[in-house]
Amino acid sequence: MKIERIEAKSIPDTRGKPTVEVTLHAGELSARASVPSGKSTGSHEAKELRDADGGVETAVANVTGEIAREIALRDFASADELDTFLIALDNTPDKSRLGANAILGVSIAAQRLFAQQAGVPLWKAIAERAKTTPGAPRLYVNVMNGGVHADFRLPFQEYILVCEGKTSSALATARAAFEKLGAELPSIMLGTGGDVPMGDEGGYSPTFDTLEKPFELLAALAAEHSGTSIAIDAAANELRDGKSNYILLKKTYAPNELGMIYHTLVERFPFHSIEDPFSEDATQDFVRLTDALRGKCLVVGDDFTVTNPERIEAAREAGAITAVLIKPNQIGSVKEAIEAVEATHDAGWAAICSHRSGETMDTFIADFAYGVGAHGIKAGGLGQKQRLEKYERLLEIEKEAER
Numbered sequence: 467m468k469i470e471r472i473e474a475k476s477i478p479d480t481r482g483k484p485t486v487e488v489t490l491h492a493g494e495l496s497a498r499a500s501v502p503s504g505k506s507t508g509s510h511e512a513k514e515l516r517d518a519d520g521g522v523e524t525a526v527a528n529v530t531g532e533i534a535r536e537i538a539l540r541d542f543a544s545a546d547e548l549d550t551f552l553i554a555l556d557n558t559p560d561k562s563r564l565g566a567n568a569i570l571g572v573s574i575a576a577q578r579l580f581a582q583q584a585g586v587p588l589w590k591a592i593a594e595r596a597k598t599t600p601g602a603p604r605l606y607v608n609v610m611n612g613g614v615h616a617d618f619r620l621p622f623q624e625y626i627l628v629c630e631g632k633t634s635s636a637l638a639t640a641r642a643a644f645e646k647l648g649a650e651l652p653s654i655m656l657g658t659g660g661d662v663p664m665g666d667e668g669g670y671s672p673t674f675d676t677l678e679k680p681f682e683l684l685a686a687l688a689a690e691h692s693g694t695s696i697a698i699d700a701a702a703n704e705l706r707d708g709k710s711n712y713i714l715l716k717k718t719y720a721p722n723e724l725g726m727i728y729h730t731l732v733e734r735f736p737f738h739s740i741e742d743p744f745s746e747d748a749t750q751d752f753v754r755l756t757d758a759l760r761g762k763c764l765v766v767g768d769d770f771t772v773t774n775p776e777r778i779e780a781a782r783e784a785g786a787i788t789a790v791l792i793k794p795n796q797i798g799s800v801k802e803a804i805e806a807v808e809a810t811h812d813a814g815w816a817a818i819c820s821h822r823s824g825e826t827m828d829t830f831i832a833d834f835a836y837g838v839g840a841h842g843i844k845a846g847g848l849g850q851k852q853r854l855e856k857y858e859r860l861l862e863i864e865k866e867a868e869r
């Protein structure tokens with residue numbers, strides 16, 4: 467395929483922060499993609515190129531300048547070939563020269579173009595490329611937002627209701643539970659009552675004075691709906707006290723004490739998974755918790771593994787986790803995100819595909835999760851249209867797959 471024209475521009479994400487949007491044209495075909503952006507990022511992620519003022523003008527210029535120029539000179543047989551070319555063109559280990567945001571925008575739009583050319587839905591093109599069996603992921607619905615996504619009104623970053631089954635029934639369950647929780651919260655949360663604050667990912671963000679209260683609420687929802695369970699993203703990088711301990715609700719905990727908290731929560735509540743229970747390089751703490759919770763609850767790496775096949779391999783050698791979060795923008799190309807899924811599945815682990823806390827209307831992650839047959843998808847709460855778009859796309863895919 468010859469990509470004749472590339473456009474790029476800066477658009478606002480859900481936090482109003484600039485992010486990259488790319489449009490590719492090839493003959494009659496055209497495809498667009500926009501790139502999400504994280505806030506609780508891992509230090510080992512590929513580098514999102516930001517200008518001194520927080521803008522993405524340099525990244526946009528890299529797409530319309532060097533990348534467009536180089537791509538116009540060539541003909542690509544596959545999206546994979548194009549990704550390989552982009553990775554080599556950047557020629558840094560972390561995509562810091564052209565920017566992971568610039569490269570991923572082109573990479574996703576190109577995947578869409580090649581799917582159009584083949585006349586297949588995007589999820590199907592991804593499944594063929596990744597050699598995976600497509601299927602509906604569990605919905606990880608982030609019903610209560612905390613941590614850096616909500617000024618630490620709740621200590622952990624994400625309180626998730628995991629909904630299993632067909633997307634249409636899982637989403638109906640999630641909607642009922644989300645609505646019920648929204649109606650309950652004003653009378654039970656601390657503070658003024660009235661409107662419930664919302665967090666960055668479209669979930670509620672109440673305040674409570676105990677660590678357990680949000681789990682009691684989640685457990686009540688889970689008890690009401692079969693096929694549901696609890697997950698959290700502790701995002702423990704953000705809980706560090708600057709030494710080797712962690713702070714929750716103003717109290718300091720050593721790693722083994724934090725481990726005990728997780729253990730007690732898992733014993734008491736119907737847990738499915740715990741993400742980033744410790745900071746990004748605390749491998750031995752991950753190993754200990756994974757051993758303690760084996761068969762009871764998945765331990766998920768996010769900042770710990772950063773969608774990087776090499777870090778996933780190292781985690782495998784250590785036996786540090788049992789599931790991996792897959793965020794394409796942590797590694798900066800569709801090709802490498804697929805390789806991260808492969809490394810995850812090779813380890814016998816669960817892959818959970820994820821949006822970022824700064825999102826756009828782009829629904830690529832829904833097709834990606836379905837295409838690779840992911841264990842789950844994190845697409846946020848139901849109180850923000852950019853999150854709902856992903857769930858809506860999964861509903862569309864359910865229909866496409868039945869045809």
Ligand code: PGA
Binds near residue numbers: 623699
């Ligand atoms: P982020 O949060 O997009 O702000 O990194 C999501 C997560 O930690 O899973």
Ligand code: ZN
Binds near residue numbers: 742
């Ligand atoms: Zn996370």
